[in-house]
Amino acid sequence: MVFVPSIAATLAVALSLTPMAVFGHPGEKYGKREALEEMGNAHVVNKMNTRALEACQNSPAVKARKERAIARRAEKFAQLRRDKGIEKAPWLHRRDAAAFEKWAALSHNKTGTLDFTKETPSKDIFGANTSCVLTPDNANGPYFVYQEHIRTDVVEDTVGVPMHLELQFIDVQTCEPVVGVLIDTWSCNATGAYSGVSAKGEGGLGTTYLRGVQPVDGDGVVNFDTIFPGHYQGRATHQHLIAHVGSEVLPNGTYTGGRVAHLSQLFFDQTLRDTIEATAPYNTNPIPHTSNLEDWFTGYAATSEYDPFPNYISLSNKLEDGLFVWAELGLNTSSNWDHYAPYASTWKEGGGYDNPDFDFWAVASPPPTHG
Template sequence: MFKRLFELGVAVVLSLSVLVTAHPGENLSARQIRDEVDNAHVVNIINSRALEACQNDPEVKARKARAIARRAATFARLREERGLTEAAWLHRRSAAQFRQWAALSHNKTGSIDLNKESSNSDIFGSNTSCILTPDNANGPYFVNQEHIRSDVTENVPGVPMHLELQFIDVNTCKPATQLLIDTWSCNATGQYSGVSARGEGGLGTTYLRGVQPTDKDGVVSFDTIFPGHYQGRATHQHLIAHVGATTLPNGTYTGGRIAHLSQLFFDQTLRDAIEATAPYNTNRIPKTANLVDQFTGYAATSKYDPLPNYILLGNGLSNGLFVWAELGLNTSSNWDYYAPHASTWKEGGGYNNPNFNFLAVAFPPPTHG
């Protein structure tokens, strides 16, 4: 087992030797990458076995039935809100390492035309996985104490994306309630909000960042846009799960510990289609394919597919996407070490973390347009 994991780590390391990254904090040595990949995959195996043992539990089956009904209702609501009730709509299929997952289509829209006779379980019953592998890399632009809100778009242009995530505690096989889920991404042309680093949005910006508490089924939802890309990285969405955090009267949070951090990736075909539309097509930074991104090695295992399901709400990208995944995590974990924050949001704006060094790794020119 460990020999296989070691060989996988070496293969990933070899594939990364020529990569250049755009942001400080994402440039790891070959030894660091190998060690982190091995560690993350061992965690994955342990957590996967814990979840597999309870898949036939009546409560688990009932939760899955509720998830199917909820996703179907969300899909119908999003279409109605966009005036697409009568519009045609198109159809992720789901089993292995990242290359195998990447070869699949995660499009529940795609090349298959579904109709009113299609079963909700056919469309909304599949999940990316039942285990979320900590990839031990949150990137350098995590902002602490962000706003608790579900709509993070702030009128930023891009393909609308409604993101629904369901978190399951591997210790109990029950929904992971009382978590705060933090998500963020760059905009369509590769800039992050909330940080003062060169080429980014600045401390006074908050676009495409937000935090939501999980409900009784461990679910959070965000309205955002499909992320753009920057140099050396495939398109990705950041996730952090906070345990024990306290919400504040100003609509932010404080304290707690991080029980999970990772990045979701997206089908290459979907990426290509979206990158051809405005404003994504104004981004002149070279694209990085999923298969050569340095962090997909953390994210993918034979048990975990890091590419979420999606469905187009109408017959074109401009109508938006509904993206969903069911994710398992160990709420007893503590990944604080891997989540240094670049800045903190407080009343009146953002403040740099004095202990965070943006210049620890030099920026390769040019990073952003």
């Protein structure tokens, strides 16, 4: 397996000083050698696709797409504020960010209270993309549920800080918006529990909260209404993403078939996390927090080119009014990452069903190798 020597060397030092990670969810466990090889391979994939996208950033079609994105985000932000009756309230903006430690450093915290006026250039606010390159593909974790509902609003009766998530996907082979792709997203609730799975401490097979699938529109965009995720043992706050290519939409509002062309996790600014975790119901979670830099999976999620932290704006100066979060992500639609996307259960009419072939402890990697 190919790996990048500089990345591997850095990670080897870190891993040699760190005991074997133990996570709150089975399956999120790696041996040192496997972790180094998989991380290195993911970064090689990232660099290849970065070059592909860089070659077309100045084309008229790409520039036009970016202008549409600016206008779309500005209108969505205004709509969300109108819906809540807070058009005149001040708001917070996380602007551009500048390897994971760079993105998570103090300079990354560029939020401030701003007054939204007609004179505020939309391109200064909504033109910022987290990145125009492919996020390194990484383990999807042990709680992927196959055939989830196709829907935009996934909140159900969960309580937390509202989060409107807009994701735009670009085909790195064509530099055009992806077509015919279903985007799958899920997260734990404010106190760290996942829906849709039977494992101890989770929501159970009959639950579907904070899970949903959407087909991309003509600009490769999907929108989800969810809540800001909580945390659990050994993991920083994160949002799961999977891109399905070639899937069939079923009459019952779910999907089947296809292959996984992309899987990743988005992370969130530490300052934002700390602020939200101090509020209810997040602050009722007794599990210790794991910082972004301590999270085992961040080795996959960042390169010097890719920022895994999405852009965000607080809809007002009150957290309870929610966040507008967006990111632009490149993917290779011909990729097949099914090996890294085993599912714990399947949603069918009448409820969920465990996958009898699913092994929680083998999902992420081969058995750990020591030494």
